[in-house]
Amino acid sequence: MLALWFLAVVTGCGGAQHTDAARPLPPFDALCALPTGATTVARLEPDAVMADPGLRALLDVVVPRRRESLVRARFGFALGEAKEIVWASYDGGELLLVTLDGAAADAVRAGAAHMDVERSSDAPVTRRGGFSGKVPRELVAIREHTLVVGSGDLTPLYDLLRTEFELREGAESTACMGAIPEDLPARGAGSVAPFTVWWPEPLALPEDAPIALLLAEERSMRVTLRPAGEQAIVHVTLRGAFPRTAPDNFRALVAAVASSSFARLFGLERLPETLEVQSAPGGIELEARVLSDKVADGLRTAFTAETSDLVGLLADE
Structure with a gap:
């Protein structure tokens, strides 16, 4: 059956509506x-x-x-x-x-x-x-x-x-199919963030990118975005084998970015003041606050200005 x-479904042939009185489907x-x-x-x-x-x-x-x-x-x-x-x-x-x-x-x-x-x-x-x-x-x-x-x-x-x-057909409901790693839970103890992005596999970063060395042992990542008045709270969860010096290394990287033209474009000059970095079992947790309207203005400029190129801004610093 x-x-x-x-x-019938994958070939588009139709067929009779399934009417077996099986247990109610899980949500x-x-x-x-x-x-x-x-x-x-x-x-x-x-x-x-x-x-x-x-x-x-x-x-x-x-x-x-x-x-x-x-x-x-x-x-x-x-x-x-x-x-x-x-x-x-x-x-x-x-x-x-x-x-x-x-x-x-x-x-x-x-x-x-x-x-x-x-x-x-x-x-x-x-x-x-x-x-x-x-x-x-x-x-x-x-x-x-x-x-x-x-x-x-x-x-x-x-x-x-x-x-x-x-x-x-009545099969038992099983656990998640596994697109998202178990140690990057889809939903935390609190409410679900209105916007979340997961990278279940290691990021393919250029070897000469400044952040590539920091993320050399990264194997998965999650970024959430939550509203906080005029600000947005950005939380990054990294999973992988990071050294003890990783928190200090990330703080140094954020400080360097905050002094760049990239930061000025997106209003991130004060990012180090709101940054929190903590080592966690199996990875690193980072959280910071950004001004939503400033980031939106930066994105709009980057997307519409003929000569704006984010990759170029990062490469110049």
């Missing part, structure tokens, strides 16, 4: 559902970000309000309609998992209107597959309010669907 059902956890192999994972709570002026200013740089209609056209939903957005990058492909206020099936149909659809089905799940330009794309309403979009290499999408359908 499972094999036939899964085949869908987008972060746990991500298959292993992700190189970057990001999680966003649009409501929380848009409710904070500082974080909203940062979001506006990445997705200007005048371009939000493009998000709807491409993915079938507006940012304000999403409770949670999780994005993961894989070698050759991407996954987007979105928890919506409305019906995910409607988002699938809306997003498919702007792609070349080659495969279509509405049972056992609503799904459209084909191409967006030359890039393979699949949109799937995996739950009533959960949209999954796969782009490029669709292997991660099919791995996710296989696990979901095993649950629907």
